[in-house]
Amino acid sequence: MSIADVVEVSRRYGSDEDWVLAGGGNTSYKDDETLYVKASGFPLATIGPEGFARMDRRALQKIWSVTYPADTAVREEAALADLMNARCQGETKRPSVETLMHELFPYPLVVHTHPAFVNGLTCAADGERAARRLFGTRLLWVPAIEPGYVLASHMHKAAQDHAERHGVFPKLAMLENHGLVIAGSGRSEVDALHREVKRVVGKALKREPDLSPLETDEAARDRWRAAIEMSFDHDVAVEFHSDPELLRRLASAADFAPLNGVFSPDHIVYAGSRPVYVTGTPASPVSALTSLLAAYRKDHGSDPRIIAVGGLGVCAVAESASAASTALSLFLDEVKIAAYAESFGGARHLEPRLVRFIESWEVERYRRKISQGGNDS
Numbered sequence: 001m002s003i004a005d006v007v008e009v010s011r012r013y014g015s016d017e018d019w020v021l022a023g024g025g026n027t028s029y030k031d032d033e034t035l036y037v038k039a040s041g042f043p044l045a046t047i048g049p050e051g052f053a054r055m056d057r058r059a060l061q062k063i064w065s066v067t068y069p070a071d072t073a074v075r076e077e078a079a080l081a082d083l084m085n086a087r088c089q090g091e092t093k094r095p096s097v098e099t100l101m102h103e104l105f106p107y108p109l110v111v112h113t114h115p116a117f118v119n120g121l122t123c124a125a126d127g128e129r130a131a132r133r134l135f136g137t138r139l140l141w142v143p144a145i146e147p148g149y150v151l152a153s154h155m156h157k158a159a160q161d162h163a164e165r166h167g168v169f170p171k172l173a174m175l176e177n178h179g180l181v182i183a184g185s186g187r188s189e190v191d192a193l194h195r196e197v198k199r200v201v202g203k204a205l206k207r208e209p210d211l212s213p214l215e216t217d218e219a220a221r222d223r224w225r226a227a228i229e230m231s232f233d234h235d236v237a238v239e240f241h242s243d244p245e246l247l248r249r250l251a252s253a254a255d256f257a258p259l260n261g262v263f264s265p266d267h268i269v270y271a272g273s274r275p276v277y278v279t280g281t282p283a284s285p286v287s288a289l290t291s292l293l294a295a296y297r298k299d300h301g302s303d304p305r306i307i308a309v310g311g312l313g314v315c316a317v318a319e320s321a322s323a324a325s326t327a328l329s330l331f332l333d334e335v336k337i338a339a340y341a342e343s344f345g346g347a348r349h350l351e352p353r354l355v356r357f358i359e360s361w362e363v364e365r366y367r368r369k370i371s372q373g374g375n376d377s
């Protein structure tokens, strides 16, 4: 195992849409003293050795025994400062917010992804029971919890308990409303586990949604695009999409229910806190949008990224064409997750309490990202 191995693994999973979308996912390699973890601003698909932040493992391990203040904002700031201070001398890159989760696995190679077929389990009402049935005691199931320090700290304890109970530290973890972590001694072990997860979960899925693009009424599409552009006080890029699965979901509020929420932190970051859903065919799209957008902004303190129009399709809206396209791909990932979750008791969204945490946490992260020109986790 060397840094070259983690680079190869990162590029391979990072460029495969079954495992990683947009800037999602992160990887690491560790030896006795140093953790090399993906740094912010380096997408996995193209990462090289220079994209990994060097962390002092002894300094990271000290974080486990720190008692942080109860106040969320103060705690997050302090935990972030400790994380930054755990960088090796001379390291200036910003380590992934999920760095501590990498440190806790006593294995050299760790790959963390957010694949839709796994999230079909982690975002389902009966997902935990199904996952335990499929993977038995090899699986560490982690309940939904604030990401970053709190998640890692909880997982650290849970994984240690698991190791005591079952005699081996877990190599496979599923994070409720979040994703997958696979750890191992090297590439072959980690690859084999990924293949197994894909095969086993794949077999348990009852159906594959049809997301092949459909041409719908062009005049109606143009009307909605114009209405959306008028409803924002700044320039926006709009990308339109429709497909058979979506049209079925858009038929009524009841059909739309599995999409009327958000599944994971990454979906919030790229596709917004929930889609805005327009039912029926309003006489004036602009006035229909005005009240829906006002309600969204009041609830979430930001603009929506996805506007779903009954009978037509979805419009992804963002400051740039590339951001709109990313929002759309993350929303379609949620469409897939909702379909897969049907195999495990139906969709279960991220709790509102956690949505609010990520919205406010993300503001801080976003500011830092903008100032650094980075674009990911």
Ligand SMILES: [Zn+2]
Pocket: 025, 098, 112, 113, 114, 178, 179
């Ligand atoms: Zn993650």
